[in-house]
Amino acid sequence: MKRAGFASAMIGAIALLSNQYAMAETASTTAKKEIAGKWLTATGEPTYNVANDGTVDWYTFSGFRRYHSECHTCHGPDGEGSSYAPALVESVKTMSYADFMLIVATGREVVRADKQSKMPALGDNANVRCYLEDIYVYLKARADGGLPRGRPANRADKPEAAEKQEKECFGDR
Amino acid sequence: MHRHALASASLAVFAFATPAMANEDVLQQSARPEQWVLQTGNYTNQRYSKLAQINRDNVKNLKVAWTFSTGVLRGHEGAPLVVGNIMYVHTPFPNTLYALDLNEDGKILWKYEPKQNPDVIPVMCCDTVYRGPAYADGTIYHHQADTTLVALDAKTGKEKWKVVNGDPKKGETNTATVLPVKDKVIVGISGAEFGVRGHVTAYDAKTGKQVWRAYSLGPDNEILFDPEKTMSLGKPVGKDSSLKTWTGEQWKIGGGTAWGWFSYDPETNLVFYGTANPSTWNPAQRTGTDGKPIDQKWTMAIIARDADTGVAKWAYQMTPFDEWDYDGVNEMILADITVQGQPRKVLVHFDRNGLGYTLDRVTGELLVANKFDPKVNWTSGVVMDKNSPQYGRPQVVKEYSTFQTGQDKNTKGVCPAALGSKDQQPAAFSPQTNLFYVPTNHVCMDYEPFRVSYTAGQPYVGATLSMFAAPGSHGGMGNFIAWDAAQGKIAWSKPEKFSVWSGALATAGGIVFYGTLEGYIKAVDEKDGTELFKFKTPSGIIGNVMTYSHNGKQYVAVLSGVGGWAGIGLAAGLTNPNDGLGAVGGYAGLRDYTALGGSLTVLTLP
Numbered sequence: 001m002k003r004a005g006f007a008s009a010m011i012g013a014i015a016l017l018s019n020q021y022a023m024a025e026t027a028s029t030t031a032k033k034e035i036a037g038k039w040l041t042a043t044g045e046p047t048y049n050v051a052n053d054g055t056v057d058w059y060t061f062s063g064f065r066r067y068h069s070e071c072h073t074c075h076g077p078d079g080e081g082s083s084y085a086p087a088l089v090e091s092v093k094t095m096s097y098a099d100f101m102l103i104v105a106t107g108r109e110v111v112r113a114d115k116q117s118k119m120p121a122l123g124d125n126a127n128v129r130c131y132l133e134d135i136y137v138y139l140k141a142r143a144d145g146g147l148p149r150g151r152p153a154n155r156a157d158k159p160e161a162a163e164k165q166e167k168e169c170f171g172d173r
Numbered sequence: 174m175h176r177h178a179l180a181s182a183s184l185a186v187f188a189f190a191t192p193a194m195a196n197e198d199v200l201q202q203s204a205r206p207e208q209w210v211l212q213t214g215n216y217t218n219q220r221y222s223k224l225a226q227i228n229r230d231n232v233k234n235l236k237v238a239w240t241f242s243t244g245v246l247r248g249h250e251g252a253p254l255v256v257g258n259i260m261y262v263h264t265p266f267p268n269t270l271y272a273l274d275l276n277e278d279g280k281i282l283w284k285y286e287p288k289q290n291p292d293v294i295p296v297m298c299c300d301t302v303y304r305g306p307a308y309a310d311g312t313i314y315h316h317q318a319d320t321t322l323v324a325l326d327a328k329t330g331k332e333k334w335k336v337v338n339g340d341p342k343k344g345e346t347n348t349a350t351v352l353p354v355k356d357k358v359i360v361g362i363s364g365a366e367f368g369v370r371g372h373v374t375a376y377d378a379k380t381g382k383q384v385w386r387a388y389s390l391g392p393d394n395e396i397l398f399d400p401e402k403t404m405s406l407g408k409p410v411g412k413d414s415s416l417k418t419w420t421g422e423q424w425k426i427g428g429g430t431a432w433g434w435f436s437y438d439p440e441t442n443l444v445f446y447g448t449a450n451p452s453t454w455n456p457a458q459r460t461g462t463d464g465k466p467i468d469q470k471w472t473m474a475i476i477a478r479d480a481d482t483g484v485a486k487w488a489y490q491m492t493p494f495d496e497w498d499y500d501g502v503n504e505m506i507l508a509d510i511t512v513q514g515q516p517r518k519v520l521v522h523f524d525r526n527g528l529g530y531t532l533d534r535v536t537g538e539l540l541v542a543n544k545f546d547p548k549v550n551w552t553s554g555v556v557m558d559k560n561s562p563q564y565g566r567p568q569v570v571k572e573y574s575t576f577q578t579g580q581d582k583n584t585k586g587v588c589p590a591a592l593g594s595k596d597q598q599p600a601a602f603s604p605q606t607n608l609f610y611v612p613t614n615h616v617c618m619d620y621e622p623f624r625v626s627y628t629a630g631q632p633y634v635g636a637t638l639s640m641f642a643a644p645g646s647h648g649g650m651g652n653f654i655a656w657d658a659a660q661g662k663i664a665w666s667k668p669e670k671f672s673v674w675s676g677a678l679a680t681a682g683g684i685v686f687y688g689t690l691e692g693y694i695k696a697v698d699e700k701d702g703t704e705l706f707k708f709k710t711p712s713g714i715i716g717n718v719m720t721y722s723h724n725g726k727q728y729v730a731v732l733s734g735v736g737g738w739a740g741i742g743l744a745a746g747l748t749n750p751n752d753g754l755g756a757v758g759g760y761a762g763l764r765d766y767t768a769l770g771g772s773l774t775v776l777t778l779p
Binding site: 111116119122 | 454628
């Protein structure tokens with residue numbers, strides 16, 4: 001898919017999501033639910049789950065892996081930030097899910113008197129695009145203090161739905 | 174061609190036989206200890222200075238002479254150059270270059286600031302670093318992040334020519350230094366993590382016209398390997414030495430970039446450099462059609478090429494079928510030492526994979542391959558028996574093979590970590606002690622590879638890793654060591670809190686300098702590593718220490734400015750999975766010690 005095409009489709013989808021969240025933002029901290037291994041907030045926004053024994057849901061674990069393949073070479077280990085790029089465990093405390101998706105898909109450039117930084121548009125990178133939600137819920141878990149630094153000690157098995165969605169997204173296997 | 178009337182008169186007699194060329198100029202200029210005309214000091218890459226005014230007795234009295242802020246916040250690698258009364262200081266992206274007047278404490282004579290598309294920033298894996306320009310024949314050769322190579326008049330900063338070496342849209346960028354040799358300038362390329370097909374290219378020093386390009390992988394006529402004459406481990410490499418070690422057309426996105434340093438031996442006319450990892454970090458995606466490991470030549474290799482033609486005389490692959498990201502790009506140091514009772518012309522290389530190699534630089538014969546960090550565990554060693562079918566190959570320990578452990582599985586406790594027992598930070602050699610002084614990392618990792626897909630200009634990694642200080646050691650993440658390359662043994666080792674990410678300098682004063690990530694510039698005794706001096710500069714040091722002399726006085730200079738892979742990987746501190754659930758390890762993060770900011774510190778005796 002061409003970058004522009006993907007980006008505009010993405011923006012459309014995000015606009016819808018934003019409205020949905022805006023209507024129910026006060027309820028977002030209430031009970032979350034699980035659908036086939038995937039956890040959602042009461043408003044339908046993806047979220048993480050850490051069981052009492054420390055076992056994380058598959059998607060959060062997947063986000064940990066993909067973050068440390070695609071994102072950490074700029075943003076540092078565990079979303080903690082680096083000398084090069086900001087700490088995403090801080091960013092997602094105030095950034096909405098919709099904004100997160102938009103920035104990852106289309107990039108961001110910051111030009112200041114002291115420095116110029118540029119986040120690439122990763123929307124046409126399947127290794128990011130196919131795991132956007134995963135990366136978000138992982139960072140959200142880190143930001144909320146729900147997950148310590150390092151590799152999650154235990155994880156849930158990979159749900160069939162994740163396998164299916166991955167295959168569809170990659171399109172080649 | 175000739176800089177001074179006097180010089181041209183005296184050279185005229187030779188002009189018929191030998192036209193004055195850049196390497197003669199570099200040889201003459203770099204032989205003057207008051208100057209520093211190449212990033213690596215001279216063609217040997219020894220980083221040794223004959224200056225001895227600052228010595229082991231008086232080094233404790235060093236004081237700041239003057240400082241200079243570069244105005245750039247990113248990681249500052251490389252070192253300033255000094256030619257005559259001018260110091261040249263470079264910065265990371267946007268790759269500003271300053272010419273400073275040594276007669277006026279660094280007054281700016283001229284400034285060159287290239288305009289580059291910021292799209293290059295995110296395709297530079299691990300910070301927008303630059304290992305610096307080089308000088309030859311009145312010209313500064315400057316290779317920008319966007320791969321524009323520019324020749325500048327050293328006196329005025331005026332552009333003489335410029336040429337573009339690669340395409341950042343495909344992830345091709347530059348971080349390496351350049352090497353002027355004869356009538357050519359030799360340059361490399363970065364971007365193995367973006368699936369770039371690595372190459373080294375020679376441009377005409379006078380015009381910028383491309384003379385030759387040698388890829389690291391692909392058909393013989395593109396890698397410039399002669400099947401009959403190019404040797405490896407004493408044998409001709411044979412036809413398709415690269416192609417037959419790859420599955421299908423994977424070599425077209427196969428990495429093997431050359432992003433480090435170059436050395437040159439005028440006697441054999443050979444240029445030496447190392448090549449990087451075979452792109453994706455998931456080895457399962459690079460197997461042969463039978464699902465077994467395959468070498469991926471000539472990634473992870475030391476290559477010796479004829480400076481005029483680019484044709485390889487010999488090559489040696491250190492880490493066939495990489496499973497850990499142990500790039501082979503670190504510097505190749507040329508020295509003449511005695512090995513097993515025989516005087517040998519050697520090349521010494523400290524690889525990311527934790528092995529210190531000594532080879533005969535004329536023939537490529539492997540003389541020594543030993544661990545320079547005792548914690549290295551991925552290999553039981555290199556087979557040195559010439560009759561063995563495994564001759565020259567490292568033997569992989571199953572427990573630490575990320576390929577044998579498998580995709581989607583976590584291989585634990587591999588030493589060294591992906592940043593290597595040593596990264597690009599160059600070592601020094603002192604002919605006074607015959608020892609090599611090596612800045613090292615003392616860090617291990619857990620590594621889990623998984624499937625990734627390739628998109629041009631996007632990261633092509635496919636592994637997640639966690640790093641931690643080497644377990645069962647002093648708890649720090651680095652050592653500064655002295656190495657006997659004839660024996661393959663550590664002479665002494667000085668523990669450091671953080672990885673030592675700064676290039677070393679050895680001097681005739683009996684001392685060795687290096688910088689630390691907290692920002693200290695340190696001087697130690699060449700004999701035993703005793704710390705004789707330290708001074709905290711404004712930011713963490715990932716630059717290389719250099720020395721020069723001006724008006725009869727010796728100076729030591731270093732660029733501060735934390736960043737690079739060290740700044741990214743260590744800013745937040747490492748975690749130690751053995752400490753429990755991801756607790757922060759023995760030391761807090763680098764960010765508790767230092768902050769961003771490029772600056773130059775120049776020290777001298779009062």
